[in-house]
Amino acid sequence: MDQDLDPEVGVVKLATGLVVALLAVAGCASDDRPREGTVAAKPQRASLVPPATPVIEPLPTFPQYEPGPEEPFPNAKRVAGQAVQQLLTYERGATPADVAGxxxxxxxxxxxxxxxxAPAVPPKTASVAEVIYPQMAGTTETTYGAMVVVRQILQDAAGRRSAVTRTVDIRLRRTTGPWSVEQIASIGGSPTKRPADLSASARRVLDSSRITFTDSARWDIYRGAVDTRLLDALARAAERHRFSVAVLSSGHPRNVWQTDRRSAHSSGYAADLYAVDGRLVVRQPKAGTPAYELAKSFAASGVRQLGSPWDFDGPGRASFTDVVHRDHLHLQQAAASP
Incomplete structure (x- = not known):
């Protein structure tokens, strides 16, 4: 039998049902809150993965320098080249005192x-050296000098690499036995930033793709220590040949070998070229080679002095040759300072 619902009773029942439903919903929404008398569970943390240690590639290795069969004084060149290579190859953390010792x-x-x-041993840096060429500086019966062109590859603690090409002035001595190192007189100068106000002559040679300078020579030009007439002569020569400059001033002995006469290099008046058109001068001894043609053009241009494997104008004049200049072209454009 159907019963009629009292409207008022129905409203009360409906209201009561809504309250219960709302409380149930509220209870579900608060399930993640700590209840009275309970302790909240700590959230789970993701496991911590240590960051990967960067892998630093080892520096390359280079064989010890060995002179070619055409070299004058090969034993002396071997000792000079290998000594400089050993000097500038060191582990990270080495100090200048460690290296020198x-x-x-x-x-x-x-x-x-x-x-x-010290300028060649930055803190927390490793280094490896490759000898490019040891050019003669002078010799007597008991002494020998070389200006070693050496590329130094540096690597800092983060693995970043940089390269510097230096000209190192090294002196050897002997009595009756083999050559030994007596002194390393110069490491080839300290790094210098290229100034914004370089002369047109300096910019011309520095930006030439046909002239290869050591960094030691570039720093000399940056400092304004090279005569403009010499720079212009090099720029003109680059129009005919490509060539490599071993030294301008830094890395060259201050005086002419075993004399008290100041070298033209010390005053920024001279340059030494050890390779022409991609070949060492010492490997181009014959007339007609690129080195010969370049030297001949220097002699014809009215240079102050030209040392090379050839004498173009006879004894006592601007051009001359001797055993020291068999491996390079010495170009001087002005008189040396006293």
């Missing part, structure tokens, strides 16, 4: 080298 020089020479080698 490995050469085996006298205490005074070691102290001098510790001071001069």
């Amino acid at each position: 490995r050469v085996g020089l006298s205490p005074s020479a070691t102290q001098q080298l510790t001071e001069s080698v």
Whole structure:
């Protein structure tokens, strides 16, 4: 039998049902809150993965320098080249004193080298060296000098690499036995930034793709230490040949070998070229080679002095040859300072 619902009772029942439903919903919504008398569980953390350690590629290795069969004084060149290569190859963390102490020089020479080698030994940096060419500086019966062109590859603690090409002035001595290192007189200068106000002559040679300078030579030009007439002569020569410059001033002995006469290089008046058109000068001894043709053009241009494997104008004049200049072209455009 159907019963009629009292409207008022129905409203009360409906209201009561809504309250219960709302409380149920509220209870579901608050399930993640701590209830009275309970402790909230700590959220789970993702496991921490340590960051990957960057892999630093090892520096390359280079064989010890060995002179070619055409070289004058090959034993001396071997000793000079390998000594410089050993000097500028060191582990990260080495100090200038560590590097200088490995050469085996006298205490005074070691102290001098510790001071001069500092620009080539940045803190927390590893280095490896490749000898490009050891050019002769001078020789007597008991002494020998070389200006070693060497490429130094540096790597910092983060693995970043940079390269510097230096000209190192090294001196050897012997009595009756083999050559040994007596002194490393210069490490080839300190890095210098290229200034914005370089002369037109300086910009012309520095930006030429046909002239290869060592960084030591570039720093000399940056400092304004090279005569403009020499720079212009090099620029004109580059119109005919490509060539490599071993030294301008930094890395060259201050005086002419074993004399008290100041070298033209010390005043920024001279340049030494050790390769022409991609070949060492010492490997181009014959007339008609690119080195010969370049030297001949220098002689014809009215240079102050030209040393090379050839004498173009006879004894006592601007051009001359001797055993020291068999491996490079010495170009001087002005008189040396006293």
